[in-house]
Amino acid sequence: xxxxxxxxxxxxxxxxxxxxxxxxxxxxxxxxxxxxxxxxxxxxxxxxxxxxxxxxxxxxxxxxxxxxxxxxxxxxxxxxxxxxxxxxxxxxxxxxxxxxxxxxxxxxxxxxxxxxxxxxxxxxxxxxxxxxxxxxxxxxxxxxxxxxxxxxxxxxxxxxxxxxxxxxxxxxxxxxxxxxxxxxxxxxxxxxxxxxxxxxxxxxxxxxxxxxxxxxxxxxxxxxxxxxxxxxxxxxxxxxxxxxxxxxxxxxxxxxxxxxxxxxxxxxxxxxxxxxxxxxxxxxxxxxxxx
Numbered sequence: 001x002x003x004x005x006x007x008x009x010x011x012x013x014x015x016x017x018x019x020x021x022x023x024x025x026x027x028x029x030x031x032x033x034x035x036x037x038x039x040x041x042x043x044x045x046x047x048x049x050x051x052x053x054x055x056x057x058x059x060x061x062x063x064x065x066x067x068x069x070x071x072x073x074x075x076x077x078x079x080x081x082x083x084x085x086x087x088x089x090x091x092x093x094x095x096x097x098x099x100x101x102x103x104x105x106x107x108x109x110x111x112x113x114x115x116x117x118x119x120x121x122x123x124x125x126x127x128x129x130x131x132x133x134x135x136x137x138x139x140x141x142x143x144x145x146x147x148x149x150x151x152x153x154x155x156x157x158x159x160x161x162x163x164x165x166x167x168x169x170x171x172x173x174x175x176x177x178x179x180x181x182x183x184x185x186x187x188x189x190x191x192x193x194x195x196x197x198x199x200x201x202x203x204x205x206x207x208x209x210x211x212x213x214x215x216x217x218x219x220x221x222x223x224x225x226x227x228x229x230x231x232x233x234x235x236x237x238x239x240x241x242x243x244x245x246x247x248x249x250x251x252x253x254x255x256x257x258x259x260x261x262x263x264x265x266x267x268x269x270x271x272x273x274x275x276x277x278x279x280x281x282x283x284x285x286x287x288x289x290x291x
Contacts, residue, residue, distance in 0.1 A: 010163075012066075015147030016058045018164060019103075020074070024051045025169040026102050026117035028076035028083060032264065033057065034142065036071045038151045040222055043070055045263065048077070062148055069151045069159075075142035077267065081172055082121035085143065086135035087113040093133045097183055102171035105143060107150050108160045113143065117172045124187070125175055126271060127278035131185035137275060138230050140268065188281035210239040212257040229260040230272075237276035247273045 020031065031054045035044035049057070054074070065072040076083055086097060089112060098104060101114040113135075118125065130137050144150055149159040178184050212232070219232040233254060240250045251273040254261045261269045 010147075012147035012161075013059050013062050015164060016062050016072075016145045017055055018167075019105075019146040020051060020054050020058070022103050022164070022167050022169055023074075023076040023083070023115075026083070026172050027078040027080040029079060030077040032075040032077070032142070033061070034073040034075070035061075035065065036073065038069050038153060038156075040071070040152070041226070043068075047263070047265075058145075062145070065145075065148050069149075071151050072145040072148045073142050074145055075140075075264065077265075078117075081117040081119055082126060083141065084116050084118060084121075084126045084129055085113060085139045085141050086116065086130065086133050087111075087139040088136045089114060090134045093135075093183070096181055097133055097178075098166065100171070100173045100178055100181060100183075101166070102168050103164065104166040105146060105162065106165050107144055107162050108155065111150075112165065113139075115143075116178065118178070119172050119174055121175055124274050124278045125184070127275045128185045128187060129178060129183065130275075131278075131282070132183045137279070138234060140230050140264070141271070142264075188278070206243050208243070209245070209253055209257070210236055210243070212236050215239070229258065233258050233260060233272050234276055234279075237273045238280055241273070241277050241280055247277050250276075 023031070028051070030048045030050060033044075033046040033049055033054065034042065037043050046057070061072055064070070086101075089097070094104070094112060094114060097114050097116070101116050103115040104112065105115070106112050116129070118129075127137065129135075130139070144162045146162050146164045149161055151159050175184070215236040216227050216229065216232040219227040219229070219235070222228040236257065237250050237254060240253065241247070245253070247270075251266070251269040254269045254272060255266065258269075261272070
């Protein structure tokens with residue numbers, strides 16, 4: 001596994017381009033680019049940029065972000081592999097997952113994340129991997145660009161620079177590889193209650209949907225002082241699923257309810273619904289354990 005800087009001065013634009021190339025090496029074919037200010041408020045958005053477009057933008061966006069104290073964030077997308085972000089990893093779990101990661105990124109003194117590219121990942125696999133590694137279950141699949149500063153009030157005045165710690169270009173793994181490392185939580189059983197089994201899968205218990213406004217109102221407040229929409233989306237999906245709506249219908253409805261889902265697209269909505277469904281099964285399984 002190679003790391004940055006064995007000889008040569010650190011150059012922010014070179015580091016940003018290297019990050020894009022690493023994502024592309026495992027199948028990322030589009031990038032959403034977001035700008036947020038010091039308080040994590042959105043200041044710009046460029047959806048579905050090709051690798052060529054994203055690379056052409058970096059020589060301008062990286063220095064502009066530094067001047068304006070803006071965070072430069074990318075969300076990589078792939079049609080061929082699952083790009084799974086493992087954020088806030090415990091040190092021992094990071095060491096175990098590192099051989100399978102194509103990228104390890106440091107965003108602050110304590111914040112480190114690994115990215116894995118998984119071929120033919122089954123439904124719910126990302127949630128199981130996050131649980132098994134102790135990673136942040138709500139990580140949305142977007143990250144600050146390497147070479148840029150992490151602008152948060154808590155870090156002022158010495159804002160940390162996002163850096164590539166380790167890289168394995170083109171490293172794509174199978175689910176079995178990660179399971180062999182002991183980093184994937186076991187799949188939870190999916191018992192079907194008798195009342196549900198007697199209905200068709202197309203007939204939820206109710207045609208109503210939860211109030212997204214209420215979920216947003218009750219969501220935790222982020223560094224920007226505003227509600228965390230990722231948390232609101234997750235809770236809304238859990239409630240919708242508990243009312244009998246399926247994962248696919250819930251994801252489709254989330255795209256209508258949530259501005260964040262509208263911006264980030266079907267993959268984000270589906271992943272959020274799947275994670276919520278997995279969390280519900282995890283909770284139900286824990287509830288059935290003998291005392």
